[in-house]
Amino acid sequence: KVGCEFDRIVVCGGDGMFHEAVNGWFRSRSMAPLAYIPSGTVNDFANTHNIPKNDVETAAKIASDGMIDLIDAGLFNDTYFSYVAAFGFATSTAYDTPQTKKRKLGTLAYVLHALEIVDFTHWENNCVSTQIEYEGGMIEGNFLYGQISSSRYVGGMDAFTKGRYDLKDGLLEGVFIRQPMNLSELNSIIASIAKSDIENNPLIVPVQSPWFEFDGESIAWTLDGEYGGEVPHAKIQVVEQQLKVVLPKEEE
Known part of the structure; x- marks a missing residue:
């Protein structure tokens, strides 16, 4: 169970990178929340959740000290x-x-x-x-x-x-x-x-x-x-x- 021994898992990248992290997170059944520092082109997930995409320092502070929440995701076949x-x-x-x-x-x-x-x-x-x-x-x-x-x-x-x-x-x-x-x-x-x-x-x-x-x-x-x-x-x-x-x- 990769990541289970950590308090938070921080992902830096674009929407595609976060997509890969989400799949790994679900399959590992980790209890550690996923934090996101956006550095892609569009960053739809970050924009939806008001995570700044042009301010790495603020995004990093959110990743380390933000609010933990449970939100909906989707499942496409498997x-x-x-x-x-x-x-x-x-x-x-x-x-x-x-x-x-x-x-x-x-x-x-x-x-x-x-x-x-x-x-x-x-x-x-x-x-x-x-x-x-x-x-x-x-x-x-x-x-x-x-x-x-x-x-x-x-x-x-x-x-x-x-x-x-x-x-x-x-x-x-x-x-x-x-x-x-x-x-x-x-x-x-x-x-x-x-x-x-x-x-x-x-x-x-x-x-x-x-x-x-x-x-x-x-x-x-x-x-x-x-x-x-x-x-x-x-x-x-x-x-x-x-x-x-x-x-x-x-x-x-």
Whole structure:
């Protein structure tokens, strides 16, 4: 049981590094909480939990003297994730974008790399066909993008989660974007995302559920910004208030 003899386990790196630490932590059954000093490009986990990403000294102080808390995590088949599982349009840019671009351009590097690999002339080439079951319902069809998260920020933005996320409610937030059939539909999707108005667009399906199950064609997944494998079947479920982390102390 690696780490069990320590009071705290401190991780320094990006979201991908923290993802690896979370999986090691769950499998070791360590009782020591995970602390995080962010030094990656996007740092969604740190942004969600107000851990400063440009102030190593303050982040280190939080790691050593912060508040210990239990928050929700996710389980993708047999792999844990700290905040998001995603598929579809441009999700591979999180792990395909060269490190040199990330260091020079930050979040913009992901956008530029996405534009380089997407086939804008045939949207169907960027979509996957799947059936999605969740508590109380089911949807199916061709989807441009999908994410299941327990986080405020995903990819540096909160357009899909604003006003919906709760890190301790035992629910995951799902958002699924259907394949646009023409430029007008694509523009309506972009406009809804820009305005954080995903509830009123029939092409965007927001769902909250403790579990999701996917069946259909083989889908390549991204877990916390890392390649999560390509599988035809995936079961994703919440791991309710079992991830022990060190967070900034609440202001009195």
